[in-house]
Amino acid sequence: MDKNYDPSQIEARWYAQWEKNGDFRMGMTGESYCIMIPPPNVTGSLHMGHAFQDTIMDALTRYHRMKGHATLWQPGTDHAGIATQMVVERQLAAEGSNRHELGRDKFLDKVWAWKAESGGNITRQLRRMGASVDWERERFTMDAGLSKAVTEVFVKLHAEGLIYRGKRLVNWDPILKTAVSDLEVEAQEENGHLWHFRYPLSDGSGHVTVATTRPETMLGDSAVAVHPEDERYRALIGKTVRLPLVEREIPVIADDYVDKDFGTGVVKITPAHDFNDYEMGQRHQLPLINILNDDASINEVAPEKYRGMDRFVARQAVVADLEALGLLAKVDDHTLMVPRGDRTHQVLEPYLTDQWFVKAAPLAQPAIEAVESGRIRFVPENWSKTYFEWMRNIQDWCISRQIWWGHRIPAWYDDDGQVYVGRDEAEVRQLHQLPADRVLRQDEDVLDTWFSSALWPFSTLGWPERTAELAKHYPTSVLVTGFDIIFFWVARMIMMGLKFMDDVPFREVYVHGLVRDASGAKMSKSKGNVIDPLDIVDGITLDALLSKRTSGMMQPQLAQKIAQQTRTDFPEGIPSHGTDALRFYFAALASTGRDIRFDTQRLAGYKNFCNKLWNAARYVNMMVAEHDLQAATVTSPGIAERWICSKMNTLITSVNQHYAIYRFDLIAAELHEFVWHHFCDWYLELSKPVLQHGEDPAGQLATARCLVSVLETILRLLHPIMPFITEEIWQGIGPLAGKSGTSLMHQPFPSPDADAHDAQAEDEIDWLQQSLLGLRQIRGEMDISPGKPLDVLVADAQAQDETRLQKLGLWLKALGRIQSLSPAGEQPPESAIAMVGQMKLLVPMAGLIDKDAELARLDKRIAKLGKEVAAAEAKLNNPAFVAKAPENVVASAREQAERQRQALTDLRNQHARISAL
């Protein structure tokens, strides 16, 4: 083995090997453990969020695979309708073309070509992360099979009246010229104005003043509303006003939606361009006056002057014209929530169009019950509240999109405008007995991408066919996802799963946090703070990082600032850390639900951890090389072996428990603690005197065997989180431990063994550690060089101490660099003392220790202990404590106080003796 751990070397080899051997293949026998990957955008690339999420899913999958479960981690990608179409349209724009020029079929060819070109990117990156997905089962939401599932679901829901078509007010993106769902609207607080306009009463008796944040919509007003109990305006109800500029007579109506205290208490009503006004329009049978074209310019319904103007241009014109007429009462600054599209970031307009909707409430009800009853459990639990909140107020879901890339809606129209829904045109004709000469046109629209994603847990398993894998792996075990798509995806999968599979799609939903940058900001391309996980893995030079962050920007003016920040944050670029270190880092930070602030220093710490493990393995390999581990010789474990096995058993129990509750942070912390401190700092050190200087061949063999077996167990424990380094080391260590098999990933995950618990061994090694700690403190604080051999005297040794000195003397001497260890006798020389229970270890001061230094050391200890004794006594002197606290608490407080008092007395005596010198 090389002296230094080099991840790039190791990681390059193993993934290809595993994949070639079919190691990730779906299991079909035994208990199912199945995770569906949240399908990333097929043309996208891996970001930190993916890397984090994939680490968790891979750790779970590998853990359960090693547990012997029939695992399936189902991979695949999403066609991401709007996002992908936008990318290709941008490419066309760069070529000076557009999709309309190209036509639908040619445009779709282009998209497929782009998918073929860039679609492998994210799956390659997934491989680099070590993801043990079953690539043979990779799916794409636009595959024939999945498309068939989409059609099937659409047709069935439509037949049941759960999908309907209707002219409704929807959120309209005037750039994309498509409807989007409520969820795709991002409301942003922005500074705007509140304009107050006077609308003259038709009878000439005056005017009412209305307030609006969108003046141009007044062109489509069809009423003015007041609160029915508003004294000020009671007399106006039923009258009409003359809408300025348009010169239309519109009624003054009463509706208790109006807030008397906001603005003037009079609201202009524009049913075709505002969701509330739409509702009110329905209640009062007001006409819907649509004044916008699909690009949000003013249409021919408005007065001629405004036609063709963009909405914002029209806004200024309307304000100017009203002002000229003396009808502008005032303008206030006003902050308002502006709805913007999550893709284009443009202001969306409520717009009246024909769209397809899913009737959500009937589907939501069982989905709510599934979580209430615990058939689906959120981790952490509090996310269920968010889920309930949304589901109980769910609105119908607009599923049609006026774009080209996606699943075409399976509906056909004849020339009379009749709509027929069916699996294909032939079925439609047959079902409705349409004559062959009846011309049918398929609906131009495609479905919302999330419609197909909602079917992912069963469409990927072959539904609507009743496949064996569907029977085996549905419902899946857990969904691992971010909170941002609970509504978009999680809720909808639950609704669709219950509807079409009659069972939940997954039993648990593990909701992880967001990966943020070092200062806590969300990573985004426009902020230039994105870190590509693979740059952490492989490393990247500053120049490459700079060009990555500043090229292809939507806002090139930010490039300089981003470059500057990047130079500050990563003056030397980013060194290579390897996949295993990054994965371990993610695991260590994955405490439930909390966001991760990316911290390169902590990450570097885990790279060091890999190096530590690597070198521990080198040591083990070297030390056991000369022993025949497979020899028939029967050995019995020594005290150190019993100790490390006992500790390891505790670890195994804990790790298994923590997997069950998704506490990867605790798993990582405990593994780190065990490997570094228990195994390397202590057990490897304890093994050295035995193997190097011991004269007991059986003991040496026992030690060698234990080194190998503990290391081999460590590798199995670490493997789900750090697959590469563990596999690499295991290839050498596994056989030494008597294990056979081509890969560590199929070895059994360690399970606890009650017999391994050994309180006596733990007590004895603890005694040894206390003794060594005491001596090292003296060395440290007295500036005695670590290599300087000591002569140590022992005083006040109890019977137990004597036994332990016998038993553990070899290690005490070797690890403490003690050249002689002897009884102190009646009149010991003045010494620095280390106390281990009653026993005292004396390091004679002569020639070694400075009197003042020792006094200072004692002062420090006395002060510290004195405080503790005072606190303990105060507690025990409190009668309420003694009377009311549980007996065992009082008893242990007494015991501890007694020990501390004794130790304090010893220290004071020692201080007095040294002072007297």
Added chain:
RNA sequence: GGGCGGUUAGCUCAGGGGUAGAGCACUGCUUUCACACGGCAGGGGUCACAAGUUCAAAUCUUGUACCGCCCACCA
């Protein structure tokens, strides 16, 4: 307006009624034959604030402040 988080050592985070923990950073010693990406020892926190419950509160209750997120129709 409603809901959910967070506030613990310089930094990143665990802990969650019984005398404060980790990693990194810091200080001193240390290149001894697994590892200097290392070893040994050490310093460092009135656990945001206030009141309450309790023998005992960083931990439970209530309130306050600040930070963050989600949802919501006030024109």
